[in-house]
Amino acid sequence: MNTSPSLLRSGWWLSALAASLAGALGAEGWRLHSHLTQPDGPLPRQQPTVLAPMIGVIEPCILPASNAPQPDSLQTQCSNAQGSAAALVEATLQELASTRTTAGVSHSAVREGWELGYTLPVPLLQLFKEQAGGWQIDQPLVDKLARTVRDSERPVVVYLFATHFASHAPLEQALAADPRNLAQTRDGPMPAGKYYGEPVYYWNIADPEAPVNLRRREAAAAMVGALCALEPRHRSKIRAVTLLGEVHHYFPDFEQGMGFGGPYRVTDYSPASQAGFQDFLRTQFGTIEALNRAVGGSFASWEAITPPSKDIRTEPLAHFNEHIDSYAQGVLPVSGWAFRAGRAPGSHAQVLVYRNGELAGRAPISLSRQDVLQAKPEFGEANTGWRVDLDFRHWPAGLHRLDFYLQEDMRPLAPLGTRQVAIMDRQQATPLEQPLAGQLPQTATQAAPAVAAWQAHIDSPAQLSSYYYNPLVPLWHTFRAKQVARYIEAFGKAVVQPSCLHNVPTYTHQIVPFSNPGWDAQKFAVEESLAGLHNIRLGVSLYGEASYGDSFGAWYAQRQRLRAPRSGPEAYGVTEFHPLKGMDATEWNKTLQAHQRRGAAFLSFFMEPRWEGQRVERGHNIFSIDPENQQFRSDALYRAAQQTLEHSAPGNPGSR
Numbered sequence: 001m002n003t004s005p006s007l008l009r010s011g012w013w014l015s016a017l018a019a020s021l022a023g024a025l026g027a028e029g030w031r032l033h034s035h036l037t038q039p040d041g042p043l044p045r046q047q048p049t050v051l052a053p054m055i056g057v058i059e060p061c062i063l064p065a066s067n068a069p070q071p072d073s074l075q076t077q078c079s080n081a082q083g084s085a086a087a088l089v090e091a092t093l094q095e096l097a098s099t100r101t102t103a104g105v106s107h108s109a110v111r112e113g114w115e116l117g118y119t120l121p122v123p124l125l126q127l128f129k130e131q132a133g134g135w136q137i138d139q140p141l142v143d144k145l146a147r148t149v150r151d152s153e154r155p156v157v158v159y160l161f162a163t164h165f166a167s168h169a170p171l172e173q174a175l176a177a178d179p180r181n182l183a184q185t186r187d188g189p190m191p192a193g194k195y196y197g198e199p200v201y202y203w204n205i206a207d208p209e210a211p212v213n214l215r216r217r218e219a220a221a222a223m224v225g226a227l228c229a230l231e232p233r234h235r236s237k238i239r240a241v242t243l244l245g246e247v248h249h250y251f252p253d254f255e256q257g258m259g260f261g262g263p264y265r266v267t268d269y270s271p272a273s274q275a276g277f278q279d280f281l282r283t284q285f286g287t288i289e290a291l292n293r294a295v296g297g298s299f300a301s302w303e304a305i306t307p308p309s310k311d312i313r314t315e316p317l318a319h320f321n322e323h324i325d326s327y328a329q330g331v332l333p334v335s336g337w338a339f340r341a342g343r344a345p346g347s348h349a350q351v352l353v354y355r356n357g358e359l360a361g362r363a364p365i366s367l368s369r370q371d372v373l374q375a376k377p378e379f380g381e382a383n384t385g386w387r388v389d390l391d392f393r394h395w396p397a398g399l400h401r402l403d404f405y406l407q408e409d410m411r412p413l414a415p416l417g418t419r420q421v422a423i424m425d426r427q428q429a430t431p432l433e434q435p436l437a438g439q440l441p442q443t444a445t446q447a448a449p450a451v452a453a454w455q456a457h458i459d460s461p462a463q464l465s466s467y468y469y470n471p472l473v474p475l476w477h478t479f480r481a482k483q484v485a486r487y488i489e490a491f492g493k494a495v496v497q498p499s500c501l502h503n504v505p506t507y508t509h510q511i512v513p514f515s516n517p518g519w520d521a522q523k524f525a526v527e528e529s530l531a532g533l534h535n536i537r538l539g540v541s542l543y544g545e546a547s548y549g550d551s552f553g554a555w556y557a558q559r560q561r562l563r564a565p566r567s568g569p570e571a572y573g574v575t576e577f578h579p580l581k582g583m584d585a586t587e588w589n590k591t592l593q594a595h596q597r598r599g600a601a602f603l604s605f606f607m608e609p610r611w612e613g614q615r616v617e618r619g620h621n622i623f624s625i626d627p628e629n630q631q632f633r634s635d636a637l638y639r640a641a642q643q644t645l646e647h648s649a650p651g652n653p654g655s656r
Helices: 016-025 058-062 072-079 086-096 139-151 170-176 211-228 271-285 288-295 370-375 447-452 472-495 527-531 551-567 585-598 631-648
Strands: 049-051 114-116 118-123 128-131 134-137 156-161 193-195 198-200 238-244 331-339 349-355 358-364 385-391 398-408 414-423 455-460 465-467 516-520 539-543 572-578 600-603
Touching (some): 049 585, 058 072, 072 086, 086 118, 086 139, 086 631, 128 170, 139 211, 156 211, 211 472, 238 572, 238 600, 271 288, 331 398, 331 414, 331 516, 385 516, 414 455, 472 527, 572 631, 585 600, 585 631
Parallel strands (some): 049 114, 049 600, 118 156, 156 238, 539 572
Antiparallel strands (some): 193 198, 331 385, 331 455, 349 358, 398 414
16 A cells, blocks of 8 residues: 555455466465465566665655755755756665666666666646646646656656545545545445545546546646656666556445454445446346346346345345345355464464364464554564465355364364354254264374463354355455456556557556455455456555565465466566565565565565655655664664665675
8 A cells, every 4th residue: 555554355266366276276275385485487587676665755856845844955956947856766775775877777786686776656646736727737747757767867667656545635635525536335425534644535446437537547648748758768767657556446444444344335336336237247147037047136127236235134135135244255264363482483383174074274374463463562473363265155054163273383283262153044044053074183182282382362253153145246246356457457558558658567556365364355356456457467565474475475376377378477566565574684685586586577665765864854654664764663674675785786795
């Protein structure tokens, strides 16, 4: 996220990619620590991978009137007739790595194919000024951004930023006052929210002709036009273009509502979106009779279909297909956390889940649980989470027994606990207990001391919780995921592909829904945009374990295998990066090399601008990797990056 961590969601994949993963590996297998953490060999590379920190140059240099007074020497660079933020970019990078550039060639190339550049954020809705009762492109502002690319000899990733996180543009409030621009839950247009104290606008992605979407395209086209006006040698510095920021569907209470509790409210229920859903179903099934057979419905016509929007537990339904909650797509997430002090490096611990006596799934204890670390800082470790998604679509109605076991390395299984869950039928009949289908594993007595050394908890499911499968819900979520994917594709097709930048690789800037076991991925509906888009490569924000651990590597390697037969290997970009923990130079370098081997074209992280050895005053980002930012050990990460770059500079030991 653009001002917040992408502590990512885990969830059931309803796209073709998900089906392939589930079939090949089992619902939980894509998280296993295995050979899947690397793709089938390195990707062929034309250029070095760019280490491209996203430097906060907008407020102090591009929009100086909106911030505190800055040093005269900085203002001279930013504000003269041919000013740009290039000098501020260079001063900031010089603090990170004392290097120089000559004739367009950077002398800061990191060993094993890394090169130091930067990401230039372009806040699209800030590119307008109010004039003559309307909103016009602020061309001098656009030109200043383009001159930054011209004046810096560094490779650059151009980030065309327009997402739900506010950029504090005057135009935003005007757009937010028009309901056409807002996403809708079943209760209507969503008012602005907050995230880490900052405004969030739930912009409409269902209607590409909504005014906010027209403005986004207008601003992006103006920026691309200014870049295309540069000489070819300056345009050649642009290594990548990233689109929009994180595009997904929304839900109320954005800061706390990403999980499974509370009333289920998602977008988009606008009239245009509901009509689109009907068209989607018509295309999928052809006849209303075929749809009714598939979902157990009794719809008289396509126009009679509305998206699921009610909870059977608390609201009367006109028919069962109206039901929706976090589990109605047919997946039961079971999750928790476990920790033991003093575990040997390289030891493997996992949780096994049995249903009615048969093994139903297993998961390594490796997912990021920042909430657990916050509650128990003595752990000193966030990667204590585990999660298994159980497909209950074909389970018989009734009470089912789930037994949880912990296993460390090859030691005997140790019991963690038992839960009973109720799979309900459409009539809400009293569920009967299902018989055990197999023999539960015998636990050895010597396992008791071992498990006693662990602290552990089963978070979900709750005892005797109930679950309903509505076959219309996965179709609704699939349609919502297509809305996200088509929106990004249409933006790239309208703005970048017709321009001089059509040969510059274009990337998404998406979240990846599997690192945080407590988040409900279906609320976001990003799976199709991650599976692959036309002419747009994968760009992802990685925070916590996903940035350095096995989960992203395993997922990406499997994605590569599934895509390779039809499209060949493809580079990806890391659009935001933060481990949410300290690293030394060795671990930092190891992490960067892992991404480079997988095929990362660039890796970006937030950085505070620095001028004449001092941090420039502005609204600082709590996730900036900066020597003065102690949050999430960001100061230690800055030192690790600095040491890595110093050791990799030409002429230093270890450089190439």
